[in-house]
Amino acid sequence: MPSEIILKMEGICKSFPGVRALHNVDFVLRKGEIHALMGENGAGKSTLTKILNGVYEKDAGLIILEGKPVHFKSPQEAQNMGVGTVFQEIALCPNLTVAENMFIGRSRNAFVNWRQMNEKAAEMLGSLGIPASPTQELASCSIAVQQMIAIARAIDMDCKILILDEPTSSLDEDEVQKLFALMRELKARGVGIIFITHFIDQVYEISDRITVLRNGELIGEYETPELPQIELVSKMMGKALSDVSAMKKHEPPKSDDRVPVFEAKGLSSAVGVRPFDFSIHKGEVNGFAGLLGSGRSESVRAIFAADKVTGGEVKINGKRVKIKAPLNAMKLGIGYLPEDRKSEGVIDELSVRDNIILALQVMKGFFKPLSRKQAEEFANQYIKLLEIKTPSLDTPVKSLSGGNQQKVILARWLLTNPMYLILDEPTRGIDVGTKVEIQKLVLKLAQDGMSLTFISSEIDEMLRVCSRMIVMKDREIVGELSGADLTEQNVMQMIAQGGK
């Protein structure tokens, strides 16, 4: 495909205090191609795109856009020159309407034509099937919807280069397909698309070319069809990976305890999940399956009392307990890793150490601070265990890459050694290698007697670790699958048919 080169980045270097995020990276994007940017967590993918779109300033290197060297000092300049971005962490304004979020910062008119804007927005939303109204405040949309709005905005921007930084991490299969259709359309129009994701299948489905980064260095650029999946993974990880496939065959542990570790009857919460029953046994891993917005997160949040619980009865090891606030749940041995990392997971300005010990510390109580030495020990232990890439314990967690932040939160909960751990999308934004590690970890924890709930938008991932699957539809539990019945086919069917 000898098509015209639209963007050339040469010798890009970027360091943050204590980290070399990019070193001498070259990158070439052609007109009308979808170019996947691959790498492990912290490889520097986001950083590279952020240098391109003016969020960060590069330390060294050249950016040549359509043959002309450019130097963007702000996303605004980049946008004006035709570089559109969907950021990894959604960057929209919650206090503006959906339509405004789609159009703000784009027009150079001194005045806003509301009617026209709303009409255009409604059209876009309609054609993309985004369930939101143009005049609705963005804050009232779910993350997934916000993500789609961000995409809609970028797509509508009429740009030459479109950067999609993990756009699919919170979308379900349907929407991913919709997005891909759009990407193909844009590609046909000659837009160069940089696509970042950790879903390898998606890369092979849509991309033309792959650039692999590792530890801030360029590994190479490849034509997608010419690079076998296994090789891609090993290039990303820097080692031959035989256990990727080996992993798939893990047998979920079965539990035979009679009394469930956790049992809920008629549980409901203020955000409107229908009252539901749920139980989990010692050493069991179960999952919640369902479409986007089917209420999976809401259900587990009710278990942890993350939203106000409005009714229901809860038993732990057969004993009735009251869980009114997250602290109750924590004290009873429940842990919860929320799906929205940015607003509910990390405390971004606090150090990695403080973020890791947070939950344990809170459980110990206000008057019993861990000694510094102890805290450091704990933190180091988990940094090693989960291979968290951080320059130091004192680094604020916000300067870690998305995936490493996620690991920090995981470490936080593992440190409390819960009896029952709820993981809501723990692998979102995590690279393949680590994903596998996490799945293994989950199974190991279960073998050691921990009960886990594992929610993921990738069904096969759940199938790999869960021994029982609870299927939800429209905020209601419609059925359960386990044992031999637990197949992708059956899950899909149940979601589609709503139970029987």
Place this chain on the structure above:
Amino acid sequence: MGALNPNKTKTRMSNSTLLFIIAGIIFLVMYGIALLTFPLSFKQFQTFFDFFNLNAALFIVTLGMCIVMIGGGIDISVGAVCGLVTMACAVLLESGAGDIWDALFLSLGIGLAFGLMHGYLIAYLEIQPFIITLAGMFLAQGLLTTLHREPLNVTKPAFVALRSVRIEIPWLGTVNRLGVFIPCEIRPGVLVVVALVIIYAIMMKWSRFGRNLYSVGGNRQSARMLGINVKKTMFFSYVLCGLTAGISGFVFLITTGAGNIGNGSLFEMKAIAANVMGGILLNGGVGNLLGAPIGTLTLLTINELIRAAGVQSNLQAIVSGLLLYIFIMLQSIIMSLRDRKNFRLVLPSWLKLHRPVEGK
């Protein structure tokens, strides 16, 4: 998912609108109660007009403050700048060095200068607004005392003529103690207030700057990512606020006719209070510009209520604090009630999307 028809989605009222409506209703209710309890005072139209006539400067300052508050900032120098302008203009006019136009330009110039300084330091050097505008306040006060310490009356005939301009409304008015009919009158400052309210309201609702400011106030980081020039937007909000404070100084001078060290003192606090009552949050990103005059009216109505009720001197501050308290509580309770209930009311059941917005 595709089955979801976006047209079915009913729109939830935005925080700004809701707060504005609360502010409006509370003001109306309060004024209604005032009318019933103290008809003697409140039934006279002139009472209402006097709110504007005598407090035009406060209204204007509040507008400027409203803009920076929507942008997520704060400017506590406004009162001092207003005071400085009155004195500077008084000195200018009294010394005979300039005429009214010069004075007007001087007030705009001073306001602009402060606005530029604040804007630059806050937006481009990223210094905390509270501190910089506090310094701005000290600076204005210091300049004022350096300029002239004692009260200074402006006696220049042209100015005196300007400041005695009245627009009479012959068909509205009251009969006073001696049975003389006094028509209602409006002073020139009021026209400035009305003009500014209209201009600013249009600006905040329809101009790119206005919308950008909302987005910057809501989330600075996101605004930048959306391609908004955050620094420029913030910069302009402070420039505008400074400029507005300058205008208010001139209007203040037209209202009272003298430069004085006490002019505009505590305006910043009043403006903040008024804006909050008008539904503009200090966090930024939320509020309707029209809330600013509504809030100011509420504040002034509280004053007039306290006067008419003859509240004991030492209790006046306490009572006005208490009324502010009740007001804020009402606002907060309504907001939290809505957070609990409103979804069921406005949205179809399958669309109950709710997750508390971070940062409240």
Place this chain on the structure above:
Amino acid sequence: MPRLKARFDRLSHLFLPLSVLVILLLINLIKGADYFKITMVNRVLYGNIPNILFGASELVILSIGMTLVTAAARGQDISIGESGAISSAIFVQYVLNAGEVTIWTILVGLLISCVAGIVIGAFNGTLVSFFNVQPMVATLILFLGGRSIAFIIDGKVSPILANPISNQIGTVIKGVPIQTPIILTAVFIVIVSVVLKVTNLRLYVEAVGINPNTARLNGINPKRVIFLTFLLMGICSAVAGFIAVNKVGRHDSVNLLKFIMMDAILAVALGGNSLSGGKFSITGSIIGAYTIEVLNRTLLRLEVNPEAIKAFKAVFIIILMVLASPVVRVYAKKVMDKAKAFVAGKAARQTGRLKKAVVSITDSSVKKEE
């Protein structure tokens, strides 16, 4: 060595407030070399430094509370002066009605005024944490009405606290060479640091200030933490009011701690803390508070015309804040790096090409490995 560096890094946030303080002290030194001179007057240390420590005592205590409130509630308490005036009015009333004044009377009075401070803090804190009112607005209520309340408690006069113990608390205790308010402030600071040591206050407050949502999901109740900081602020105000009223010997509801919130907020900012919450440094704020005291005195020392004193203060604050501005610091660092690179470059050129060759060899070998 790395340990030392880590420790140094941890203290790096103090660089700003300290450097500002040092600049001011230098200005004073230039004005007169005897600035640091300390003499004994009536067997008590006397000089500029004791005067500064003495004068700043209330401000230091208040800025500690302000730091906590700022960090957790992401806003400022502007009613601290009023709160101090009210609680000290209660203290004075208690002492005046207690008959004979002993040290116990004073202590009980202090305790009562602390309770009053806590009640006031609870009032503000309730509004902020449970009713979601922004701190500055919530505390505006007491800012407006507080002094009237204090005046009414005073019985509409300005009562006099003329007893020897109060006098000693406000000045010196016989035989102690340091003025009592300085000692009290030091004790207070020690208590605060002990509290920070034995509790998780810092972690809770910072977590809540940065991300209340996450804090909640990790078992912290953000409302309670914010509420707590206001209670602590109340205690700080009460103690500051106690010191102030004993210094003055008279409860002047109008002037006691007037406008001190501005200085306290300034101290927090000068201490390198963000006024929009999150991470905080109490040490920074304390240094900031002393810096402000030094600043106020510097202006006097420079014999600035009283009419212009505020303008000068403003100019000083602006200069200090500009020096402290993140943008300027980044810029300065760039310039420094360039200068360093230049010097290093010179050195490198002298060592000749040998090194370069080595570097390029190692570089290429690294590349080959991949």
Place this chain on the structure above:
Amino acid sequence: PKTIKVGIVNLPPEESGYRQANVEDMNQVFSKANGYDAKQTNTADNSEQMAAAMGYIRDGVDYLLISAANASGWDDVLLAAKRAGVTVILFDRLIDTDPSNYQAALVSDMYYEGQLATDWVLANVQAPRNVILIRGQLGSAAEVGRSAPLLKAEAEGKLNIVWDGTGGDTWSLEEARRVVEAAIAAGKDFNVIYAQNDGMAQGACQALEAAGIRFGKNGKVKIIGFDFNRFALRNVQAGYWDADVQCNPRMATQIDQWIKSGNIPKGIVYQKEIILDTKTITDDHIAKYGINPDPGRGVITR
């Protein structure tokens, strides 16, 4: 007899101790028991004051008493009062307007107070007279009035102001203390402290005391305060301070007499005010003229 309706427009009691006394005095004298139906509005904002005054005129009061925050801009209000037949009496602060616009004005003459104090210095302190001037809230009527005679005397070469300091926004003791400490640190030679209110004089004394400088009747430095707080008078009586100048906040009785007698003078009336020093002060004075509580004979308030 029929109750007399009075509207009082005054500054807020939070402004100063003086104002608190003034406001209280007004409230006490214009009471129901005394045959008045009076309301008082307290605000430092000129516009709000005018709004209040207009309100009282609309309410149809018989007398309108005004202590204006700002000396100007009142013409409309006064005219409205005239048209409505309301008698206007100014107290404490004058308004810059044609005297025909109001009936009477009863005011303290701050300049006169300053003159009393300056004259006292000239008469009782040997040259060279090196004065530390501690100003109150800058630009306030009291500060302007009390500073002027001293500055004038300096201009005439009768004394030197070696140090000129201010409390800025406040009349606070701490500021005064700082000012004197700064003067001491700068090695200034001084023998008079002219503090513009009693609290500030007290602060100055604290600074002197800490520095071991003797002051008062037997000391090197002469202390002058203003306002006639009883504690200040006791300090003077004990020879701890040297002189105090009266500033009488109690104007209500006089105005009450005028109204009741129906014999209101026309134009400006200045209150009679005095200066007391260690020689002239008596217990009677303290009891009669002092404001705020009395610490008792022999008690010195440091």
